[in-house]
Amino acid sequence: MKKDIEIPIAKDVHVVIIREWNEDFLSKDWNAYIINSRADEIEMTIVVSKGFDDERQTSTMRHGIGTIASKEFKKVEMLPEEILVLDNEFFVTFFAEGKLFEKRFLFPQNTITENNLSNIPLIDKDGIFAQ
Numbered sequence: 001m002k003k004d005i006e007i008p009i010a011k012d013v014h015v016v017i018i019r020e021w022n023e024d025f026l027s028k029d030w031n032a033y034i035i036n037s038r039a040d041e042i043e044m045t046i047v048v049s050k051g052f053d054d055e056r057q058t059s060t061m062r063h064g065i066g067t068i069a070s071k072e073f074k075k076v077e078m079l080p081e082e083i084l085v086l087d088n089e090f091f092v093t094f095f096a097e098g099k100l101f102e103k104r105f106l107f108p109q110n111t112i113t114e115n116n117l118s119n120i121p122l123i124d125k126d127g128i129f130a131q
Contacts, residue, residue, distance in 0.1 A: 010103035012037040015047075015090045016120050017079065017112050018127035030084065030112060032076040034092060035122055036068040042094040042101075043067045047076050051086035053109060058083055068094075073123055084112045090130060105130035 014035045022029045032049065036042050045065035051058040065074050079088065088107040093100065107130055117126040 006099075008097075008099050008101055010092070010094075010101040012039075013042065013092060013094070013101075013103065015076070015092065015105040015130040016123070016127045017088075017107060017130075018120065018123060018125050019114065019117060020125060022078075030079040030081070032079060032090065033073050033120075033123060033127075034065060034068065034076055034090075035073040035120075036070060037122070038096065039070055040096055041067055041069045042096045045074075045092065045094040048091045048093075049077060049089065051083040051088045053086050056086065058086065071122060079112070085109055088112070107131070 014037065016033050016035060018031050018033055019028055020031060034045065034047060045068055047063045047065055048060060050060045061077060063076050068074055087109050090105040092105065093102045107128065112128055116128050120127040
């Protein structure tokens with residue numbers, strides 16, 4: 001029975017952290033985005049995130065993102081400075097092609113820094129891709 005279960009590999013969906021200006025608070029914030037680089041839309045997208053290390057763990061956050069059109073992106077959440085020293089995990093689940101896809105994205109501790117910024121296509125801002 002287990003051999004009959006197909007677990008498709010999620011490709012062309014990315015989680016990135018962008019450093020951008022926040023007009024409301026007049027500060028530069030770190031924001032997580034999900035990017036759909038696929039040729040088709042993804043539906044019922046859910047992102048579950050948490051920060052952790054050997055001694056600490058943040059609350060688990062669940063975000064119902066919904067549908068993301070092809071070659072589009074949506075903001076997931078803002079990351080406070082104090083959790084950047086932790087490993088930050090984003091677990092993404094979505095439907096496409098009539099199948100359920102899932103993928104884990106990780107930003108290892110202390111990798112979300114100004115020194116690691118590069119241009120993020122589609123968003124056209126500086127940020128960091130998850131591993």
